[in-house]
Amino acid sequence: MSTQVVDAELSESLAVANIPTLLMVLVQLTGDLTWLEDPYTPTRAAGLGDNDDAGLSPELQAEVRDASYAAIANWRETGEVALPRPDDELLVRMLAVSMGEAVPAEYGALIASELGLDKAAEEPAVTKAATGITALVVGAGASGIAAGIQLSKAGIDYRIIERNQGVGGTWLDNRYPGVGVDTPSHLYSFSFAPHDWPHYFSKGPDIRRYLEKVAADYGVVPHVTFGATVVEARFDAEAGLWRTKVLLADGREEEIATNLLFSGVGALNVPKVPNIEGLDTFAGPKFHTARWPEDLDLTGKRVGIIGTGASAMQIVPAIASKVAELTVFQRTPQWATPFDKLDVRVPEAMQHLMREVPLYRLWYRVRLGWNFNDRTYESLQKDPTWPHPERSLNPINDGHRRSFTRYIEREVGDRQDLLPAMVPAYPPFGKRILLDHGWFRTFRRENTHLVTEGVARVTAGGVVTADGIEHPLDVLVLSTGFDVVRFVSSFSVIGKAGRSLRDVWEDDNPRAYLGTVVPGFPNFFTLYGPNLQLGHGGSLLFMLECQLHYIGSLLTETFGRGARVFEVRQDVHDSYNEVVDAANERMIWTHPGVTNYYRNKRGRVVVNMALRLVDYWHRVRKANPADYDFS
Numbered sequence: 001m002s003t004q005v006v007d008a009e010l011s012e013s014l015a016v017a018n019i020p021t022l023l024m025v026l027v028q029l030t031g032d033l034t035w036l037e038d039p040y041t042p043t044r045a046a047g048l049g050d051n052d053d054a055g056l057s058p059e060l061q062a063e064v065r066d067a068s069y070a071a072i073a074n075w076r077e078t079g080e081v082a083l084p085r086p087d088d089e090l091l092v093r094m095l096a097v098s099m100g101e102a103v104p105a106e107y108g109a110l111i112a113s114e115l116g117l118d119k120a121a122e123e124p125a126v127t128k129a130a131t132g133i134t135a136l137v138v139g140a141g142a143s144g145i146a147a148g149i150q151l152s153k154a155g156i157d158y159r160i161i162e163r164n165q166g167v168g169g170t171w172l173d174n175r176y177p178g179v180g181v182d183t184p185s186h187l188y189s190f191s192f193a194p195h196d197w198p199h200y201f202s203k204g205p206d207i208r209r210y211l212e213k214v215a216a217d218y219g220v221v222p223h224v225t226f227g228a229t230v231v232e233a234r235f236d237a238e239a240g241l242w243r244t245k246v247l248l249a250d251g252r253e254e255e256i257a258t259n260l261l262f263s264g265v266g267a268l269n270v271p272k273v274p275n276i277e278g279l280d281t282f283a284g285p286k287f288h289t290a291r292w293p294e295d296l297d298l299t300g301k302r303v304g305i306i307g308t309g310a311s312a313m314q315i316v317p318a319i320a321s322k323v324a325e326l327t328v329f330q331r332t333p334q335w336a337t338p339f340d341k342l343d344v345r346v347p348e349a350m351q352h353l354m355r356e357v358p359l360y361r362l363w364y365r366v367r368l369g370w371n372f373n374d375r376t377y378e379s380l381q382k383d384p385t386w387p388h389p390e391r392s393l394n395p396i397n398d399g400h401r402r403s404f405t406r407y408i409e410r411e412v413g414d415r416q417d418l419l420p421a422m423v424p425a426y427p428p429f430g431k432r433i434l435l436d437h438g439w440f441r442t443f444r445r446e447n448t449h450l451v452t453e454g455v456a457r458v459t460a461g462g463v464v465t466a467d468g469i470e471h472p473l474d475v476l477v478l479s480t481g482f483d484v485v486r487f488v489s490s491f492s493v494i495g496k497a498g499r500s501l502r503d504v505w506e507d508d509n510p511r512a513y514l515g516t517v518v519p520g521f522p523n524f525f526t527l528y529g530p531n532l533q534l535g536h537g538g539s540l541l542f543m544l545e546c547q548l549h550y551i552g553s554l555l556t557e558t559f560g561r562g563a564r565v566f567e568v569r570q571d572v573h574d575s576y577n578e579v580v581d582a583a584n585e586r587m588i589w590t591h592p593g594v595t596n597y598y599r600n601k602r603g604r605v606v607v608n609m610a611l612r613l614v615d616y617w618h619r620v621r622k623a624n625p626a627d628y629d630f631s
Contacts, residue, residue: 010072013353014065017360019054020098022068024363027094029071031082036097040064044100047403048371049340051100072357081359085117098367107370110614114191114369115362126154126552130559134158135260136244138230138491140220141169143264143527143544145211146190148220150548154555159256160224160264161246167215167224170268171208176292176311178318179204182435184341186354186361187368187539190214194361196351200341201435233261234494235522240565240631242523259564260555262525263488267533267607270483270490274306277457286476289315300324302472304463306455307479308334310434315479316448317438326448327471329455329463332595333424335404336436343437373538374612380429380536380588392427393588400428411440418443421452430594432535484607485510485600487530495521496567508600513573513627514620515609516547517554522567525551531580535589535598535608542613550620557623563630572627583610 014022020042026035034040043055053061075081086094088108095111096103112118126133133156137144140162151158164172181188181204185197188207193214198206215221227249234243242261246254271288273279279286285296289311302325305312312328313336320326354361383394392398405423412418422440424430443450453465462473483489487510493501499520505511512518515529525547532543558566584590584605589598598607609616 007073009349009352010069010356012349013356014068014072016347016349017065017068017353018050018052018364018367019056019061019064020051020100021360021364021367022064023054024094024098025357025359026064026068026071028081028083028086028359029075030067035064035067036093041097042100045371047337047339050367055100085112088112091115095366095370098363099370103370104614106618107614110617111366113617114366115359116191126156126555126559130154130156130555133260133555133559133564134258135262136161136233136242136256136258137262137264138233139169139264139266139269140164140167140215140224140226141171141264141266141269142211142541143266144169144262145215145218145220146541146544146548147262147264147525147527148215148223149192149218150552152219154552156260156555158223159258160220161228161230161244162224162226163229165226166212167221168208168211169264169266170290171204171211173269173290174204174292174311175294176289176315178314178437179311180314180437181207182310183372183537183539184368185346186365187372188541190541191365191545193217194354194358196355197346200344200346201339230491232492232494233524235496235524237496237522240523260523260525261493262527263493263529264527265488265490266528267484267487268482270486271478272481272483273478274455274480276306276455279458281460282458282473282476283460284474284476286478288478288480290482296475298323298475301474303327303475303477304329304471304473305477305479306463307481308332309479309481310432311481312479313434313439314437315477317442320442320445320448324447326445327451327463327473328449329451329465330421331454332431333422334431334434335424335428336434336439337404338407339435342435369539369542373534373542374536374614376429376536377612381586382588382591389592391425393591397427397429397588404428407436408440411436413441413444415444418450421450426594427588427591429536429588430591431596433537481597484533484597487606488526493521493524495524508606509602509604510606511573511577513568513576514547514550514616515543516550517568517573519568519570519573522565530606531577531584532609533598533607534613538609538613543609543616546617546620550623553621554623554628557625558628558630561625561630565631566628568628580610581605584608 023035039060042051045051091111092103092105092108135151135156135158137147137158137160140160144160148158148160166172181202184200185202189195195210229247231245231247236243241257244256246256248254271290298319299322301323303323304327306329308330379396386394392401408422442448451465453467456464456466462471464470485508488501510530512526512529515532516525527547589605589608598605600606
């Protein structure tokens with residue numbers, strides 16, 4: 001390829017590049033800190049937008065793009081980076097300028113890690129003393145794939161048991177129309193496996209293909225036994241091994257003995273089916289969103305959807321134009337926010353820039369991390385002095401309510417009569433904020449109806465609501481979520497002294513130290529465990545990498561001292577969970593009048609992360625041997 005072609009590609013890429021990100025690249029490549037000062041400082045973005053033009057004039061944008069062209073061309077030629085490792089203080093300043101808002105000082109080390117600049121943050125290497133150590137991983141979704149990759153790097157022989165015939169987990173199970181992620185694609189990906197994402201927010205098939213590619217590229221697939229089900233895992237204290245019973249695809253039962261056991265079953269794997277009178281009598285196709293039939297044709301059908309959560313918000317806009325009638329049965333309305341990159345393709349020129357200039361890709365991801373992770377955390381704290389607790393938490397949260405309400409009003413247009421049913425009474429973020437795929441405006445269609453009367457029963461031909469009206473249907477879809485609070489519910493785990501994990505967790509009251517390890521269950525890890533879901537935004541894959549980094553550190557400590565078995569101390573576990581529970585009590589999840597799947601029947605939040613991500617990240621940098629008993 002000629003120099004002119006390369007230069008033309010670079011020019012085309014820079015023409016569509018994000019200005020706040022380019023400014024960070026400029027600072028590092030040139031060492032010139034004036035790019036952090038007026039007149040180049042970006043304005044603060046509205047909402048969750050990328051702020052592509054930084055609020056700068058066309059002339060200043062052109063100056064930034066021209067300077068970036070020169071700096072990148074020089075870097076290509078010389079390989080020189082003027083500031084290869086900005087100190088933490090400067091990194092915080094850079095991100096703050098890039099976002100147009102303050103960023104706390106404790107984020108410096110995290111930014112360095114995300115940029116790949118901190119060698120101390122690299123995954124710890126398990127010592128040679130781990131020779132002969134084996135591991136079993138249950139599930140080949142994102143958790144299982146990531147665990148397999150880290151185990152391979154550590155030199156630990158492993159096997160993965162997967163009930164499906166392919167990898168991908170929830171992205172293999174969920175194939176409904178419109179299925180996608182509400183986290184930006186460049187954030188919803190492993191830091192060690194960047195990808196040419198086709199959309200800024202990718203659809204399910206693209207995410208599934210990404211996970212399949214990562215599993216193939218990193219040699220995970222040969223370690224997977226497909227079509228098999230774990231029945232029971234029991235800890236043999238005398239041998240220091242987990243003995244796991246597995247039912248293979250051909251009906252045979254196998255017992256697998258390993259030193260380590262990982263649960264990678266996730267939280268979105270057991271569909272929740274409501275107990276509705278007559279549900280089994282419905283004559284037409286009836287299914288949960290996670291079991292969507294691949295050959296289903298909805299053209300000209302009367303379709304009913306029970307539930308208005310994340311899945312329904314994606315399905316309804318995707319099928320409304322194909323069906324004859326679409327009736328949505330709503331128990332609780334949802335807050336949703338617009339995002340200017342939703343359903344937008346990533347230009348080829350942008351994909352090229354991400355590939356060819358890793359520093360740009362890394363800074364773009366760091367900005368997304370701040371925007372979609374901890375940025376809203378402080379606004380989700382209850383203010384006991386706030387005079388309007390019935391509608392919001394604090395002044396900022398009340399501002400969110402006004403902004404989101406105005407958005408709904410615009411979307412429904414001349415159907416303002418829909419507002420009483422569409423504007424939630426609870427505060428924004430009381431349930432996970434969803435990204436709007438066209439949900440509100442879809443109900444302006446003549447064939448799309450929102451029913452707020454409760455579902456009384458199901459008949460062979462439709463749904464009868466509490467007001468006695470029967471709604472005739474050909475197809476019934478259950479968008480009713482998953483059994484989230486019962487972690488690790490798909491197989492039996494028996495720890496020391498024959499104690500069942502289900503009993504220890506009182507069925508729906510799971511707790512784990514750092515969401516990862518449980519007293520009485522040595523050498524056992526819960527990936528995507530209790531209190532690790534990011535209710536205030538963020539990427540599950542980030543949390544998985546945090547967990548696996550910590551696990552690597554713990555295994556290094558264990559095997560380095562000649563031990564083979566570790567168990568977290570009860571007092572350490574309990575103290576951590578007291579911190580988690582206290583933090584959750586201060587947050588919106590426990591606000592009076594808010595009901596969500598984050599809480600168990602006792603009212604305790606068992607799903608959501610109560611800490612800021614940066615606080616959790618600092619906690620899992622290195623395992624403290626004093627937290628464990630070794631043998």
